[in-house]
Amino acid sequence: MDAAGPQVYDDMTVEVALSVMASARTGRLRVCDNDSLCTGLVTRAQLTVVRDGPGYSDRVRLRDILGDRGPCAPAAGQAIHRRPSALAQAL
Template identity: 55%
Template sequence: MTLVETHPRKTARRPSGAASLRPSGPHVWADMTVEVALSVLDSSRAGQLLLCDEDGRCTGTVSRAELSAARGSARYTDRTQLRDIVHSSGPSLSL
């Protein structure tokens, strides 16, 4: 008796080229509020969010600690945006 595979298996392929250089994780934009960013971070269960510019290029990251510190500051309002708390350092994704 010969076994026949009726459902072909999908094999995982490693991304190549530009796709492998693309950072993964939740993306947020500078005009997003701190509260919304915290909500995205909670729902994604990620350690940090990738901060993107208007063209969709990643320009930095923001962590839960940074968002929590901003929310605890005296200058915080419910309209505080990420651009008010994050100082992007360019395409290196480091703050």
């Protein structure tokens, strides 16, 4: 798989993923599961279609739109947006 921009986890919501894309100035994200295995790639266009769709809610996560995909190779030098720790969330 080609280099995909920032790396995020599949429990991220569509809205947050779109925000990460905007701040990273990229049009795609590499999506990983809880074991940091790449499960897919999402583009701004795909996320926009989901967000603008009739079944969208703010609870839709990336794993909901990716389905069950196999792992993909990590891209060298790609940033990963990790979940904040419990301590960071409490602050």
